[in-house]
Amino acid sequence: MKKSMKLLGTSLIALSLVAAAGCGSNSSNSNNGGKDAGTNNQANSGTNTAAGNSGDAKAEKADILFWTPFSGADGEFMKKIVEKYNSSQDTYKVKLVIQPNGEYYKLLDVAMSAGKDRPDLAIMHVDQIPTYVNKGQLQPMDDLAGAASINKADYVEAPVNYETIDGKWYGIPLDIHPLVMYYNKDLFEKAGIAAPPTNRAEFEADVEKLTDKSKGVYGYVVPTLWPQQFIFPTLVWQNGGDLWNGTDVAYNSPEAVEMVQWMRGLVDKGVSPGNVQQDGENTLFLQGKNAIQFNGPWMKGQFDEAGINYGVAPVPQIGKAKQAVYAGSHNFVLPKGVTDANVVKGIGDFLKYVSTNSMDWAASGQALASKPMLESAEFKALDMQSNVAKSFDYVQFAPNVLNWGTISDPIWGELSSALLGKKDAQKAMDDAVAKSRQAMKK
Missing domain, CATH: 3.40.190.10 (Periplasmic binding protein-like II)
Structure with a gap:
């Protein structure tokens, strides 16, 4: 595994205090819809047709259940991104569920373990990813990213390096919040x-x-x-x-x-x-x-x-x-049991969209991890966020150690x-x- 990571048990991880403040504190759930993902083809089938890339066949419609812990004021900004994506095309529909921040990882553990009402896509803090990979609850995103033309080089190196484990990429970063x-x-x-x-x-x-x-x-x-x-x-x-x-x-x-x-x-x-x-x-x-x-x-x-x-x-x-x-970092992750080819293809399409259409998230005060967004005139015009991004060259995350929240x-x-x-x-x-x-x- 990338970096030395001492195995320290597989007990449920405690919700880190970093997560608690970074995502707000007031609970407000959006519509809780979704379905169990099927067990069809693997993630490397299909291309990102809805985002404008040509594909060999017309993409089939799919619903994507997306969980986040943004139960504070930041939730409204993510809702805007999802709504704009859904209105930009009619093949995929992202169903946003905002879980209470303080209960987020507890609820995520239950859903991932049971498989019932498990999200197809979830937000995860970067320092939680090694533990969830060790528990076998996440799958690599390399095939999904490749099919959707999502490149590692288009994101700030620090979170990408942290969440690349045994040569596999387990998270696509949304932001970095130092x-x-x-x-x-x-x-x-x-x-x-x-x-x-x-x-x-x-x-x-x-x-x-x-x-x-x-x-x-x-x-x-x-x-x-x-x-x-x-x-x-x-x-x-x-x-x-x-x-x-x-x-x-x-x-x-x-x-x-x-x-x-x-x-x-x-x-x-x-x-x-x-x-x-x-x-x-x-x-x-x-x-x-x-x-x-x-x-x-x-x-x-x-x-x-x-x-x-x-x-x-x-x-x-x-x-x-x-x-x-x-610093902390919010990342998109793919739960282990999500294998429906159309759902995975839709997730790739949504993440490709977010990589160049996330100014609404920047408006919440966050500095984006996508380099095309960081280099855009719109982002550079944001005084606070552009100042935050100045520290990206020397940000450090929590030690890459399993169950670090409990240990520390x-x-x-x-x-x-x-x-x-x-x-x-x-x-x-x-x-x-x-x-x-x-x-x-x-």
Whole structure:
């Protein structure tokens, strides 16, 4: 398997916290239609006639049941893409089902195992794909992609490389959503700061200038919970550390501990309040009392609605070693039991359409993974999304390790204790490692 991937059991994976925020939180299902896929011919039969490519025979009509976890505001943007595709041709009909985000992988596990009402096509986060491949629940998409003229070279390399396992391609990327830096332009102007920081020295100088404790305004509010799932790995990688060293968890290294101490140091210096509760940093940002926030592209809609005068920039290089940023990625995957030739052919047609018709998804705040879309004038005109895409050359995903969500889960409680000043940083990370190793034995 591509990269060293230690087999760590086949128990159901825990839904990762990365998925939880990246896809919204409010449940709203669309029409739940669909059928069991038949057991006809294999995926490499047929061509992408509905997308405009010539085929030897007229394509037969087919319905495609498509599951996503986009139960927040992002769901409406995917609905637009599906509706436009369905109206663009009359051979295939994609039936979109939006499952509750918090239950998504649990529902997907049940559907895939039982085969009943299983989706023909599904969205999956890139770091979940190795585990589902190991469980035998996904099939490669190489034949489907070849028949539909979908090429690996037309997508950003990072997710494609991650989801290519044993030489087979298991996911076609829709987007990449790295950690980004939001900043309050009004507070920056008031502090006399002309541009957002790009390194640690600039960041530390700026947050000092931006802090006015007499008015309850802080330069940077350190979150003690979410979105540390994006922030902590980013800082560790930037500082030359890692979460996994190839055979074992490694987040108690000197490089990792130094970054925990650095974050707690911002509280000790007074540029961040202490005892920040869940979403406290975001509440203060919305109130104009937090000048800088590290979060994901999915926050765009909330900030736009609030009318904040904000800017977006890549996360500064805080660590001493290199520029790096943690990212997630939504990908299209093909469940194992989908073998009906017409359905598979229709899926290829739909994915080919999305590869050059996904600006509605970009409008949700996401940076697209399709290079033709990234290079389009429409995408380049989007200030935030084009800024997000600037970090694609150095994005990193969760370690390519089976059941990583379960293994790494102890980090977040221990990290919170350290950031709240309840536990020494080294002790907290040592305890996290011990708990993770215990989880690996189960």
